[in-house]
Amino acid sequence: MTEAPPTTEGGEAGSPPEGRGGPYLLLDLLVFPLVIVAVGVGVFVLFGLITTEGKGPRDYLDLIRTGDSNRRWQAAYELSKVIQESNDPELSDPRLVGRMVSLFEEAEGDDPRVRRFLALALGRLGNAQAVPALLEYLRGVRRGEGTDSETHIYAVWALGAIREDAAIPELVVLTTHEDPGLRKTAVHALGAFRSEEATAALERALGDPTQDVRWNAAAALARHGHPAAVPVLEQMLDREQLARSEAVTPDQTEEILLQAIAGAALLSDARLKARLTELGNDDPSLRVRAAARRSLEQRGRRE
Structure with missing residues (x-):
């Protein structure tokens, strides 16, 4: 079920x-x-x-x-x-x-x-x-x-x-x-x-x-460990870019970031690591900062 x-x-x-x-x-x-x-x-x-x-x-x-x-x-x-x-x-x-x-x-x-x-x-x-x-x-x-x-x-x-x-x-x-x-x-x-x-x-x-389709595709591919997801995940990890989308509310922005962080944790890529580091240090959301830091720790153990 x-x-x-x-x-x-x-x-x-x-x-x-x-x-x-x-x-x-x-x-x-x-x-x-x-x-x-x-x-x-x-x-x-x-x-x-x-x-x-x-x-x-x-x-x-x-x-x-x-x-x-x-x-x-x-x-x-x-x-x-x-x-x-x-x-x-x-x-x-x-x-x-x-x-x-x-x-x-x-x-x-x-x-x-x-x-x-x-x-x-x-x-x-x-x-x-x-x-x-x-x-x-x-x-x-x-x-x-x-x-x-x-x-x-x-x-x-x-x-x-x-x-x-x-x-x-x-x-x-x-x-x-x-x-x-x-x-x-x-x-x-x-x-x-x-x-x-x-x-x-x-x-x-x-x-x-449609950006939602791209986001879903990237999240699915990341779950499978596929590097093709990286460019779209990188965009999803950009709070400023998300904020410019009229279709995305502030609450939705946080959820998108959290899902992108979860996907980024499954891939070894320098661009994603840089985004995660930035979010872990500077994002205004405590949840996002904590998730980004956990993701970096997970990547560190794997690497």
């Missing part, structure tokens, strides 16, 4: 993201897609809780199939939480996974949140049985079917969370999609794979016109 971005929650390929630096900035290195974080925190505050006490995965699947519109999407969301938080052996039952996949496929025309949270649930479950349905859904997106961009993001994220190699070709294709949100998420998802095809796509994404 898995769980990024989509703030920095736990260690899956992420769980889809929400809007940093644009609608879907997914800094890899396990940043939880913010789309999910924001929705997850506010969803029941806005619309009210369904009764959850004593319910298990099959109960939520029944609600998704038979409940009214509002209850269906809430049940799908609760199902994703149960999967994230439970080690119930029932979750490995192929019949249960098959029901989830069928509900995902049948959700066309329903409230888009139903399919969206089912994609999240499937990604968190991490079962390869879901991959064909997710791939077919995304092929439909490329054909112009479906208009809910957030659901597209969740489906792409789910493929990265499941980490089945069969998803790589479709994710590679999506790194060149016209929608920057899909490109960002596809690059993020490809960071979960270590194939030559995935690495080549990540290297190409370093030249993407």
Whole structure:
């Protein structure tokens, strides 16, 4: 089972993201897609809780199939939480996974949140049985079917969370999609794979016109120890340059710096070392200074 971005929650390929630096900035290195974080925190505050006490995965699947519109999407969301938080052996039952996949496929025309949270649930479950349905859904997106961009993001994220190699070709294709949100998420998802095809796509994404895509690609490549990440990481470690971007808030700047520092710690490069030294000595954020110093210590032990 898995769980990024989509703030920095736990260690899956992420769980889809929400809007940093644009609608879907997914800094890899396990940043939880913010789309999910924001929705997850506010969803029941806005619309009210369904009764959850004593319910298990099959109960939520029944609600998704038979409940009214509002209850269906809430049940799908609760199902994703149960999967994230439970080690119930029932979750490995192929019949249960098959029901989830069928509900995902049948959700066309329903409230888009139903399919969206089912994609999240499937990604968190991490079962390869879901991959064909997710791939077919995304092929439909490329054909112009479906208009809910957030659901597209969740489906792409789910493929990265499941980490089945069969998803790589479709994710590679999506790194060149016209929608920057899909490109960002596809690059993020490809960071979960270590194939030559995935690495080549990540290297190409370093030249993407959208900075968020470049940042995700650099973070993913750094996690794999790939030196191609260095030039973009160097830019991410430049607070002044980040401050000049109207799309990045001060809080986001700090998070970007922290993620870039984490990536720089994995690469031996004099340019990155110089940036880390500067941040460790002079950055106004205590968190950034401390992270930069830790990164330098880690590099020192390795060198």
